[in-house]
Amino acid sequence: MEIVESKTALRTILGKSRSAGKSIGFVPTMGFLHAGHLSLMRRARQENDLVVVSIFVNPTQFGPNEDLDTYPRDADRDTELMRSENVDIAFFPPVEEIYPRGFTTFVAVEGPMTQVLCATSRPTHFRGVTTIVAKLFNLVKPDKAYFGQKDAQQVVVIQQMVKDLDFDLQVVVCPIKREADGLAMSSRNTYLSPRHRADAAVLFQSLAEAQQMIAGGERSASAVVRSIATKIGAAAQDAIIDYIAVVDAETLADLETLQGDILIALAVKFGKTRLIDNIRIKGLGPNCGGPCR
Numbered sequence: 001m002e003i004v005e006s007k008t009a010l011r012t013i014l015g016k017s018r019s020a021g022k023s024i025g026f027v028p029t030m031g032f033l034h035a036g037h038l039s040l041m042r043r044a045r046q047e048n049d050l051v052v053v054s055i056f057v058n059p060t061q062f063g064p065n066e067d068l069d070t071y072p073r074d075a076d077r078d079t080e081l082m083r084s085e086n087v088d089i090a091f092f093p094p095v096e097e098i099y100p101r102g103f104t105t106f107v108a109v110e111g112p113m114t115q116v117l118c119a120t121s122r123p124t125h126f127r128g129v130t131t132i133v134a135k136l137f138n139l140v141k142p143d144k145a146y147f148g149q150k151d152a153q154q155v156v157v158i159q160q161m162v163k164d165l166d167f168d169l170q171v172v173v174c175p176i177k178r179e180a181d182g183l184a185m186s187s188r189n190t191y192l193s194p195r196h197r198a199d200a201a202v203l204f205q206s207l208a209e210a211q212q213m214i215a216g217g218e219r220s221a222s223a224v225v226r227s228i229a230t231k232i233g234a235a236a237q238d239a240i241i242d243y244i245a246v247v248d249a250e251t252l253a254d255l256e257t258l259q260g261d262i263l264i265a266l267a268v269k270f271g272k273t274r275l276i277d278n279i280r281i282k283g284l285g286p287n288c289g290g291p292c293r
């Protein structure tokens with residue numbers, strides 16, 4: 001595995017591989033790797049000649065009072081994990097390499113999909129994500145780029161950017177990796193106190209219960225949201241719900257009646273730690289008046 005810090009070195013190495021006809025799979029991350037990240041690398045390894053992973057805690061996607069300074073980092077451990085996944089190139093750019101003095105151009109997907117869900121409490125987050133991802137796409141020029149369904153809104157926003165700006169690559173979306181009790185893996189889980197860590201399992205349990213209700217015929221978005229909120233409130237008394245939403249999986253528009261491909265997404269704070277999770281349900285028909293299969 002080659003460890004690369006400069007854009008020039010990255011371009012030189014990748015230029016050679018590209019001329020040799022090798023396909024490039026790319027996994028952008030902010031590091032502190034866990035099994036969710038590794039599942040993206042494994043998929044990239046299966047589908048490409050060369051696998052590039054970037055590790056960069058991107059300052060522009062953090063709000064002024066967020067956790068940029070305390071975001072967990074462990075470059076040595078990440079390096080070992082990437083080696084064990086047979087990654088070819090680990091790109092660890094310093095901040096000045098990505099945002100040199102005088103940097104002033106941003107890439108922003110505008111419109112409703114960047115104004116709802118996580119954008120309500122993190123209004124500048126997605127513009128930071130699309131700016132860094134666009135820059136990394138320009139540097140790596142991958143054939144395929146791998147993202148996790150864990151960040152469902154991020155996937156939708158990046159797909160929109162790829163389409164609108166004609167990036168010549170395929171976005172591959174990978175399923176959410178979970179801990180044994182269902183908690184979605186996240187670098188931020190390390191912030192949780194033991195009690196909050198135990199309580200946080202209710203997020204997935206409440207989503208799984210919602211899925212059961214829907215399988216049983218429930219089609220009212222507000223009933224689904226109420227059930228999730230009640231379950232979280234009962235299991236984790238001091239959890240603060242940022243949002244629970246039932247939206248169209250492609251546009252992220254709010255739904256009153258569940259139909260078609262839907263996304264149930266939530267963000268909940270445990271102490272200072274904000275966790276997100278979601279489930280996607282495909283091809284829902286109208287309420288059939290009993291258990292729908």
Ligand code: PAJ
Nearest residue numbers: 028029030031036058147148150151175176177185
């Ligand atoms: P980060 O949170 O490090 O996540 C990197 C990638 O891993 C994202 O595509 C994310 O969805 C995926 N991922 C995280 N947890 C996962 C899980 N439990 N199961 C499956 N995939 C998971 O997302 C970012 O970084 C940044 O916003 C980034 C895209 C790198 C831009 O800075």
